[in-house]
Amino acid sequence: MNAAVIAGCVIMAVPFAWMLFGSLKPTSELYSVPPTFIPTVWRPENYAALLERVPFAQYVFNSFEIAILVVVGQLISCSLAAFAFARLRFKGRDVLFVLLLAAIMVPAQVLVIPQFVLFRQLGWLNTHLPLIVPGFFGGAFGIFLLRQYFMTIPQELDDAARLDGASALRIYWHICLPLSKPALAALAVFIFMGNWNDLLGPVIYLTDYAKMTLTVGLAYLQGQYVTDWSVVLAGGVVSVVPILLIFIIAQRHFVEGMVISGLRR
C-alpha cells in the first residue's frame, strides 16, 4: 500500500519536475538521446525569451484581470442568492433553486453557440466582457456551496437580529458573510482556478494577441514556436506557478469546499 502511494506520487510529480527542468535547458538538450532530467547546460534565458517574442506579461495580466473580476462577481451574486435560499421564505423558492441546479446538466456545448451570437450582437467579441460579465449573474455551483454552508449557521442568530429590527440585507452582511469566510474562500479558490485555466471561452472570444489569456497564449505559442520547445515549457511553468501558490496557501479551503458541496449532495 505504502509503495503504491509513493509510486503514485512519483507519477504525479515527475512530469511537473520535468517541465521545470526542461524550461531551463536549451531546446537541443530536450531532444537528446538518452534524455537528461536535470539540465547539463542551464538556460534561464528561456524565460527572458518569452517576454521578447509574445506579449507574455500582457497574457499574465489578462488572466489575472479576468479571473479576479469573476471571483468578485461570483462571491457577490452567489452569496446573495444563497442567503435567500437558506434564510428567506418566498413563493416559488424551491422551484427556483431546482431550476438553478438543473442548469448544471446543460452541457457547455449547447450554451456556447447562442451565447456567442448574443455577445456578437452586443459587439463584445474580442473583448474580455463575455468572459467576465456572466460571472456577476450567479452560478449553480457557488449558490449550492454557499447555501449548504449558510444552512449550518444557527438560525437563532438571525432571529435575535431580526428582533432588534435588522433587515434581511443587514443580517446577510453582518451575520452570514462574516461567519462564512471558509466557504467564501473555498468558492473563491474554485472560481479563480476554473477561470485561470479556462480554454474554450478565451479561444472563442479573443482574437487579438494583446487580449489573450495565458491558456490561449500558450496554445498559440506551442503552435508558433515548435522549434523552441524549452521556451514553450517556460511559458507553461509561468502559467502553473500562480495556481500552485494559491493551491498551497488555500489547500484546506479547497478540500473543505469539495466536502461541503460533495457530501451533502
Added chain:
Amino acid sequence: MSRIATRSLETAGHRPASRHIREWATAAPFVALPIIGLVVFVGYPVVASLGFSLTRWNLLGPPEFVGLDNYAKLAGSPMFLQVLGNTVTYLVLYVPLAVALPLLLAVALNQHLRFRSLYRAVFFLPVVTSTVAIALIWSFIYNPDYGPLNQALAAIGVDGPRWLADPAWAMPAIVIMSVWKVAGYNMVIYLAGLQAIPSEYYEVASLDGASALQRLRYLTVPLVSPTMFFVLIISIISSFQVFESTYMLTQGGPLNSTTTLGLWVYQQAFRYSNMGYASAIAWVLFLLTLAFTLMQLRLQRRWVNYE
C-alpha cells in the same frame, strides 16, 4: 357574526397574496442577479440552440429554416458515426479507470495518516493545473522519437507506438493523460466517503479473517457505493464533453481518430461557422448525456446502497 365571517374570508383570500408580495420584495434583491443570469445565459441559449439546430446559418446572412435537415444529415454522415465511435471509445476506456483507480488510491491513502495531506497535495497538482499546461508536458512525453516514454520503453527492449501520431494509440494516450489529471480530484471525493466508514467494521472483518481484497470487495465498495455512483456520473458527463485535451494534443487527428463530440461542436461552429449543424450536434450530445445519466440512475438500484 356575519361580519366576522366576511373578514376571515377576506384574510383567506387577500392576506396570503400580500404576504407573497412582501416576501418577494424582501427576496428580490438577493435573487435578481441569478434569475437574470438563468434566463439570459441558460434559458435563452437552450431554446435558441434548439431553434438554431433547425436552421442553416453561417453567421453572415439571416438563419435559413431547414426543419430537421441537420439531424437527417447527421444520421447519414460517416463522420458522425466516427465521432460517436471515438466518444464511446473514450468513455469506455476513461470511465472504468477514472472510477476505479482513484478508489484504490483513496483506500491506500486512508490507511496512513502520517503524510496524508502531503500526498493529497501531490495528487492534486494535476487537478489544479490547466489542461493546456498539462498537454504541453504530455505531448512531449508522447513524442515517438525523443519523448521519455518511448526512450524508457526502448531501454527495456520495447519498440513504443507512435502514440499521438498513430490513429490506434492516440485515443488511449489522451485517456491516460485525462485519468492522470482527474485521479487526485476523484480520490479526494472518495476519501470523504471513506472517512464516514467506522474503522470497527474493518477490525471485525480482519478478525474474521477477511483478506485485503475481500474487505475491498465486500466492505469498502458497498459502503462507498453512493460516492462511487457520483464519481461515475461526473465521469460519464465529462466524457461526452471532452474538448480541451483533444484540442490541445491532437486537434482531432490523426485521421479524425480523436475527434470527440465536444471537439466536433467547436470545430463546426467556430472553425467552419456551421452554426445550425453545430447546434444539432450539441443537442445530440445533450440527449446522449441525459440518456446515459438516466440509465445509470436506473441501474444504481442494483448496486448502490443508501443507508
